[in-house]
């Protein structure tokens with residue numbers, strides 16, 4: 412419960428009508444969720460305009476309405492109206508005030524970029540938990556308040572859900588929170604009003620152009636995150652990515668860099684690698700980790716840099732890093748009794764497939780077969796389908812094209828779109844098995860000792876979404892069954 416005037420302390424109203432001393436017991440940007448005594452914030456979205464639902468919100472008992480359109484000529488006397496220039500800009504600030512300014516009570520670190528956000532945020536969460544701190548995590552896979560899991564639908568939730576979550580983390584005594592900041596979330600100001608202790612940039616490749624329209628818009632959405640940091644914050648960027656320096660061009664934060672190739676504040680390289688892990692050198696110290704793949708060196712350097720910037724000693728950081736396991740569905744290896752390795756990875760874009768397969772190739776060196784099992788999601792970018800099939804065929808000895816989440820499309824039609832991308836040579840090493848379970852079984856049957864099977868696209872997902880229904884399906888379980896291992 413909070414006085415409306417207190418709730419508005421971080422924003423500048425242009426006009427108000429009605430009492431500002433009323434008590435507000437909740438903030439909502441969705442009229443369908445409004446309860447008696449709430450403030451409803453009308454936000455213009457991509458599909459509709461929240462201003463169209465003001466009457467509905469009042470009917471459900473809203474006590475106050477925050478708008479950016481002119482206040483209607485006639486309004487109920489017991490409902491306060493407040494007008495600001497931009498409600499999308501205001502919602503985060505109001506929500507964070509309502510939930511007790513969580514980022515003044517814990518240190519929040521955000522991760523943005525096309526690939527690696529879940530990996531870095533999750534490894535940071537485990538690292539700081541192992542170091543003895545109570546932590547929160549906000550990621551694509553799951554949110555955590557301490558060790559309590561809170562399921563999520565989004566990479567970055569809407570500002571009300573996000574601030575409620577961060578508020579609960581602070582109330583529960585979390586000292587740190589690590590979160591992914593998607594480009595959608597930054598662009599829609601879902602992270603507005605939050606005071607970040609630090610921000611990390613991973614990399615930038617083409618993605619989400621259906622939403623951002625141009626690569627420049629997509630890049631600028633990510634950059635806006637760094638532009639908004641305070642001078643007390645740190646900004647860690649990837650010197651190996653050509654957009655790394657651009658991200659921090661206009662930031663007030665303390666800039667640090669990481670690199671696997673050039674001079675940087677945090678520098679690392681691979682000394683040895685196998686499918687079980689890597690021996691790395693990070694800023695002159697050796698550390699063995701259970702993570703695999705060249706891109707994970709970058710991810711771990713980002714993690715290392717954040718830990719040092721947050722005041723942990725290099726030795727402590729590396730000691731704990733060496734004990735951590737891969738993130739669910741991110742380059743996770745399972746070995747069969749006959750010596751075949753399966754890698755489960757969330758790669759669901761041509762670029763991610765290329766990265767994972769080149770990391771596998773670095774280890775296998777053409778000495779064994781690489782068999783790739785992959786599909787593509789239905790009701791998503793069709794342009795990536797032939798490209799994914801090409802990457803798989805160019806970088807594997809055998810390919811099994813199968814289903815991912817068909818959603819509302821015909822699975823066979825998605826498989827056909829993928830096959831259409833292949834020339835004769837590529838087609839010769841490829842078969843199609845629409846049933847994903849059968850495809851995994853076939854790959855296991857084909858493989859000889861030493862071979863590597865990549866099972867790409869679904870990573871942590873415990874389901875297969877078919878015609879609006881999520882059926883239980885877990886790549887880990889299917890691999891274990893196909894390998895004859897205990898469930």
Ligand SMILES: CC(=O)N[C@H]1[C@@H](OP(=O)(O)OP(=O)(O)OC[C@H]2O[C@@H](n3ccc(=O)[nH]c3=O)[C@H](O)[C@@H]2O)O[C@H](CO)[C@@H](O)[C@@H]1O[C@H](C)C(=O)N[C@@H](C)C(=O)N[C@H](CCC(=O)O)C(=O)O
Nearest residue numbers: 440441442454456457458459461464565566567569593595
């Ligand atoms: C395209 C997009 O990002 N949409 C997000 C956006 O919705 P929107 O702007 O389209 O909202 P809208 O439907 O136009 O409605 C406008 C306003 O009217 C309100 N409304 C609407 C109907 C009603 O009856 N009453 C009402 O009050 C809505 O609550 C909203 O405040 O703002 C909403 C609140 O924050 C989000 O839930 C919604 O996410 C949709 C569901 C979504 O699918 N988003 C995806 C694309 C997304 O955000 N993905 C990224 C990461 C992706 C990745 O990296 O893989 C993520 O962070 O998850």
Ligand SMILES: Nc1ncnc2c1ncn2[C@@H]1O[C@H](COP(=O)(O)OP(=O)(O)OP(=O)(O)O)[C@@H](O)[C@H]1O
Nearest residue numbers: 525526527528529530551706741756757758763766
């Ligand atoms: N630093 C990296 N560079 C390139 N590819 C990476 C990197 N880290 C992870 N990947 C690949 O991208 C996939 C997704 O990784 P992760 O889930 O950590 O990324 P994300 O940024 O959270 O993605 P999303 O936007 O889907 O939430 C991994 O399964 C792996 O194949």
Ligand SMILES: N[C@H](CCC[C@H](N)C(=O)O)C(=O)O
Nearest residue numbers: 759787788791815816868869
């Ligand atoms: N955030 C992405 C994840 C895709 C994962 C893949 N398994 C698929 O279903 O395409 C999306 O919803 O487009």
Ligand SMILES: [Mg+2]
Nearest residue numbers: 528529551566
């Ligand atoms: Mg993610």
